[in-house]
Amino acid sequence: MMPGGEESPHEASLGLLYHLLRDKDPKGLDELDPGEHALRRLILLADYAWRSYDLAPSTKAHLDSFVIDALAADRGRPWRALGSAPPGTKPVSTKTVDVAILTILLEEFEATVTAFGALPTTSARTSQPFYEASVSCEHSPEALSVVITKAARPLNVHAAAPLARLREYYRPVITILVGIAAGHPGKVSLGDVVVPRNVLYYEPARLTATGLQLRPEHTAPPDPYLYGFDLYDADAGPFGDRMGSHFAELPIDRRPQIESDAFQPAVHGANTSIASGEVVLRDGSLIGALRDRFDEKIHAVDQESYGFAESSRGTSWLIFRGISDYGDPDQPRGWKRLAAASAAHCLRDFLERGYLPANSSGF
């Protein structure tokens, strides 16, 4: 075994199929020259056969069909189809789960695993952590299966890789990004949870002679009712009590200062947007500037939502963000963990009482 791990069989197989399809001989198999090119393709085929051997049968059958394409007469650029099979017919995952949760920071991952009482799984062959749990759901006859994973690095561009690996082992019904964000003071308080119905990517811009012209991009969860979140009332359930208890149980030295007697986070769902970029906010002014210029519904800013949303295009997804700071130079002490716990517990409460699974009567 190579130190640091090996490429997964699925990724290796995709890479080999690409070359097999890209390098295909315009003639059929029977007409291959017994020369260098044909022998090289045989080695490439053998490489694919060897690396795809351990794939799940359904995945292997799907990918094997491309091998036949590679041996048939030329049909343009068939390798493009490798990544474009519709989700329902692309059997690259071995296990269906109801909910997949992506976290970025260690604090977010630990808070989510704790909130769901999840346990590590040993079946995935990768260093990316996968923890599994189940949670009851009022709108489902059976408990929802949940898998929780963590990205190696923050930023939008790095959100795609852990999602791809997650989908290699699981076929999630919905994928949810859980973690922390900077909030706009006056609209949200530390520890509050924001579930945006719009994501604004504010980085794209055009450089002209007169300066930068910002050209932000938008995206939103495919379901306008946010899978039941529109009707969800956080105050009517145990979320507030759970967070109060969570706060009270924190060791004194890890407990952030709060202004009221008890910790009572609010949940913001209606008319909220989140802005996403590559900048760690420490100037205290960007959120306000983004609200003034683009969208006054912006409640929070983070560095992963847009990358997550783009990588989840064509599937169901939501975002839960706990507010850990206001994006200014003074970072409030101890709020990262608490805000991550707020987001995780809020999600759990929503799944238990408000979430409408795709097959439920309320959906």
Added chain:
Amino acid sequence: MAESIISPFYVRVSQISSEPVPQHRKDTYAWLAPKLLDSRPGILRQASNSIYLTAEQMRQSPSAIQNLLRPPAEASSRECLIILDLADNPYHLLREIFLYHVADTVVRWLRQYERCKIVVLLPLMPPSSSLFWEIDRSVRSGSRDEVGRLAVLASDGEYRYFFLAAADLNRYRISQMLSNDDLRAQLRSRIVRKRGHYAFAGRHGIHCSRFFFETGAADRQIGDLVVRWAEEKIRPHVRGGRFTLVSHGKHAQRFHEAVAGAAAALGSKFAELDLDTGLGMDQVDGAIALVLNVVHTGDTYKKIISMLREKNFHLAPEALTVLAVDEELPHNYAQPRLSPLISDLPRLKVAKDECEQCVIGLPHTDPPDDELVSIRAFDMWDILRDSPFHPEPYGPSSRLRPRLPLVPDMRQIFSRHGDWIAHKIGLLLAKLEIDSDVVFISPEEPIIDTLTTRLSEIRQNRQIAIQIPRPVLDAEPMVTEVRANRNEEWHRQLRHLGEQDQQNIVLLDEFVRSYSTARAMVNLLRSEEFSEFGMRVKAYVPIVDFSNGSESPIMKTYPLYRLPLP
């Protein structure tokens, strides 16, 4: 008291004829001699021409150097200073056995001429496992005070035995610097062009690139070029000649260290810029001279400039980047003007929607914390599709296994992608925690020699390579053949290493098929029949594994790619 005789020898290897000693070398001898003679007067006998060995001599009879070097006639009767100057040769051309003969000559002269001092000038200091350090054992075991009459000085200022003042060493180092073009060529050969699937966020949204560049192996060259750039382009153009070198680069610790070293050589301040925390006024003295590791689109550069301007820092008129990797980088769109050291290594940027790896669903490779040691299938076949295949040109005797009918042209692959493969090997050794005092042992074949040369460049000469002739590995029994080769370079190297116990022995080969070559090498190194070697092998690294998954019978094997043969 009679004046000392100063006798320099300007030695060049792999040359076809003698050449005049360059003036800069003569100047070096004239500068160095008084330092080594404690300012006592001496008669400098400048040689007019080089002493040279041809490439053929370096291959067949490197001991010829012993006959070419003649001590001054007065060596027995007067004080002499002999300067053996090898510093103008590329280090990798100075074969181990050649260095051994140089060391042997030095020791002989020190013993024979007791009033003689010798200084050996080298391009780089040989690693501790080099045969050159036979010199060390010999002089220390001698009865005379030979150590005090010997100095070994490398062009980067590293030294052994003999102390010059630190300021003099630094001046020596600077005086030994190569021309700008030579230095840039060295820099270029040490930049690792890592293949993969890299994501970047830029002003046009997320895009992907096929290459990611690492400059860590070129820290010496970067440091030297930064010093020259600052002396030429910055110091004369900033008030009072005062400036601070400010470096910026992600995941590039050795780059920052190189710039910090350059600042020390220049006598200027140094600061590493973190975009999150910025710079404080107290970190800066005079103008800021920015040095960047890699510039892609120029967005970050502009961000840095506007950030520094907002805080009213004074900027030097020019900034430097080691690499500019986007074709459309607007070098002159803003002040300070951005000057790249290397700008002809494109990273093949493509919009995410057009990225073939994204289209087929391959995840991004995240440098540097998620880097696989082994080669991804996509990358390997990207290389193999460009490589001719042909029957295996070398290999074990047909008695052990038949030659492979079709293998990739590894010579071409090592020439084109050797930097990246060498980087992968370095990464593997680091993960195995055996990346210091490495000795690569391989069969003596021209193709693997191409790779060891690249390894030497990328690893900044922190290794020794020993090549065992194929007839020795194929001999059955091996003992007769090994004894018959007692005077050969490889035999001497293995004996030398056998007396040490801190080396990390790594077997290197281009292919593995039946493990017959690896088994023969292990037998040679570990067998009781050859107890003078007696080495423990830490790893076997074939670049391509054709063994169809069979387990190594002898040791831990770490192929960079497994390629089944149908």
